[in-house]
Amino acid sequence: MHRAAQSTTRHPALGLAVTGLILAGISHPAAATWIAAALGEPARRPLDVARLLALSLQHVILAGAGLGLVAVLGVGLGILVTRRVASPWRPLVDAVAAGAQAVPPVVVVALALPVLGFGGPPTLLALVAYGIMPVLRGTVGGIEGVASDIREAGRAVGLTNFQILMRIELPLAGPAIVETLRTALVLAVATVAVGALAGATTLGTPIVAGLQNQNTVPMLQGAAATAALAFLGEAALLALVSAWRAIRP
Amino acid sequence: MHDAPLAGPLGVGPSRRLPLLAGIAWTCALALALFALPVLSIAENRLALGRPVLGAQALGWSVGPILALGVAGLVVPSRQAAGLRAGLAVAALAFAILVLAAGLGRGAMQALAGLPPAARASLGSGAWLALALLAGGLGLAVRRAHAPWLGPATVVALLLGVGLMARSGAFDALSLAVEYAARRETVNAAIGEHLALSGAALALALAGAVLLSLWRRGQGVVAILLSGIQVVPAVALLGGLVALTGGLLRAAPALRDLGLSALGAVPAIVAIAAYLLLPLWRGLALALRSPDAATLEAAGALGLTPAQALFGVRLPLGAPILVAALRVAAVQAVGLATLGALVGAGGLGRIVFDGMAQFAPDLILLGAIPVIALSLGAETGLSRIEAAARRRWHA
Structure with a gap:
């Protein structure tokens, strides 16, 4: 009975995963051609599955690299900024982070283009420039949300500052950090799609080319596949987190 | 994107050494931007790759005042300064930005003298870095002044200054102005x-x-x-x-x-x-x-x-x-x-x-x-x- 009741309370990752799989199905050449036909678009040659998978792989690699950089830099800076030593730097970090947020990712990609050339690098730069701030703020908010008496209790028990960070602050700030990483993941998938404008070969490429040439089928495929990646990525992140929670006592 | 109340639980006594280090790093970066990085790039046309021009060459004598004003703006309000001192710091940094802008415009004009009309003088990495550092310092100085009207007033004054200079043709040689004039x-x-x-x-x-x-x-x-x-x-x-x-x-x-x-x-x-x-x-x-x-x-x-x-x-x-x-x-x-x-x-x-x-x-x-x-x-x-x-x- 208990087991059955548990399985009926759905995991939040499930809805995301189902949405992602439906979108992935839409990006299949046959499905996309059928939808385009239903919309009255002329049936043009769709992207075949191999090409779609290759683009998806490129997309995942770029977004994954960017997300990794954002996570390491954002969480790392968030930890640094909340140390006692760094408190004079706080206004500066806040100001820089707020300033970086005022530049939309497309504009960062565009501005980095003359400096870094066509392809992946401007996209990665845009991702890092735009993604760090939410992660940094989320980490800072999570760590500062830890009640100070818990921290004091840790100190009273004789924990070092590092142990307080690892055993008290980070575990308690965990949910907030995961929440910001979800935002960063969605941002990463979207920014890599925009990177197609700077010549990075991603799932954004068929969308941008399709919009320019009025070629609806590949455009639909790219759009559905990009959205599918975002949903599936979020589902995977949530599943990973809950699996990790289940392992850890 | 919420401005969470950021009263640091760990922020007790601000250490005095770190701001000093940050100030030195800022000054070094400004000097690097002005002396070692190209502030201008002179190209044959708007799409060609440019030849770098360093700050000392393009800006001439104004490099000194820019650096001095920048450092002054950073140093003047060293302690919890309010009122006049903070205002002076803001004025020094804003003036440094205007001197830099004027120097860049003049440098571009001199660099383009005698070149065919298709030649372009665009801003280089040094100019952008210097502008960013000065603007960042200015933002910090405005924050430290704790006067709510100072921020908008500074922005208006800077826009007015740059606008007047642009009107008098001070930036006409810079490629950005040329591009804007054309479009x-x-x-x-x-x-x-x-x-x-x-x-x-x-x-x-x-x-x-x-x-x-x-x-x-x-x-x-x-x-x-x-x-x-x-x-x-x-x-x-x-x-x-x-x-x-x-x-x-x-x-x-x-x-x-x-x-x-x-x-x-x-x-x-x-x-x-x-x-x-x-x-x-x-x-x-x-x-x-x-x-x-x-x-x-x-x-x-x-x-x-x-x-x-x-x-x-x-x-x-x-x-x-x-x-x-x-x-x-x-x-x-x-x-x-x-x-x-x-x-x-x-x-x-x-x-x-x-x-x-x-x-x-x-x-x-x-x-x-x-x-x-x-x-x-x-x-x-x-x-x-x-x-x-x-x-x-x-x-």
Whole structure:
């Protein structure tokens, strides 16, 4: 009975995963051609599955690299900024982070283009420039949300500052950090799609080319596949987190 | 994007050594920008690669004053300075920016003397780094002054100074000014289109958010739906909407007479508005819930009708939250409107994408600078209104 009741309370990752799989199905050449036909678009040659998978792989690699950089830099800076030593730097970090947020990712990609050339690098730069701030703020908010008496209790028990960070602050700030990483993941998938404008070969490429040439089928495929990646990525992140929670006592 | 109350739990006594180190690093970076990095790049035409010109050569004698003013602006308010000293620091840094701008304009003119008219002098990495450092220092000085009027006053004074210099032709030799002169109408029209796109999307999303929050029973569904939209990348949503609008137009060609087309402003506005729904809807819900039960009961006891309670109690008390949501949405709208150019909606994105297609950095900047300015303007303007609303009703 208990087991059955548990399985009926759905995991939040499930809805995301189902949405992602439906979108992935839409990006299949046959499905996309059928939808385009239903919309009255002329049936043009769709992207075949191999090409779609290759683009998806490129997309995942770029977004994954960017997300990794954002996570390491954002969480790392968030930890640094909340140390006692760094408190004079706080206004500066806040100001820089707020300033970086005022530049939309497309504009960062565009501005980095003359400096870094066509392809992946401007996209990665845009991702890092735009993604760090939410992660940094989320980490800072999570760590500062830890009640100070818990921290004091840790100190009273004789924990070092590092142990307080690892055993008290980070575990308690965990949910907030995961929440910001979800935002960063969605941002990463979207920014890599925009990177197609700077010549990075991603799932954004068929969308941008399709919009320019009025070629609806590949455009639909790219759009559905990009959205599918975002949903599936979020589902995977949530599943990973809950699996990790289940392992850890 | 909430400005969480950031009273550091660990922030006890600020150490004195780190600000000193930061100041030294800042000074070294400024010196590097002015002496070791190219402040200008002289090219044969607007697309060719340029020859770097260092600051000492391009700026001449003004390098010294810029550095001195910058350092002075940083050092003067070394302790908890208020009033005159902080004001002096702000003035020194603002003046340093103006001297740098004038020096760059003059340097470009001298570097181009005797070259064919197609030659261009564009700003190099050193110039951008120096401007960023000085602007950052200025921002810090304004913050430390603790005078709410100083920020806007400094911005107005700087804009006025730069505007007057531009009018007198001080920057005519810089490639950015040349590019702007050649496309003045296009850029001005694009700014108008950009504002119209983001404004229309904001209005549409606001109406949508109000309607959605009226549907009391469906709030759970609305939450799932709106956060689902956030996950869809903007480029993908634009692509999908164009396909949908195309299908709709084929099914009902009469819509074409209303001015609807598959490519154009309509799909862009709908797509932008879709992303703004979540912050606005969430802000509206939080704002309406902000007065506590006792306040609402008191309003009822006073004989206020629900409508009177809404406009007299709930909305004023929730105003700061509502304005905060509006600020988040407005900044997002300005950024997303850049992508509107992908579906032929115009706006500043068109200039940015033209510049990318031509690999012309100045053209990219010509589109990017107004986007950043609009975004910063929306952010600072609305956060000031937010603070004012907070003071007005939560004093």
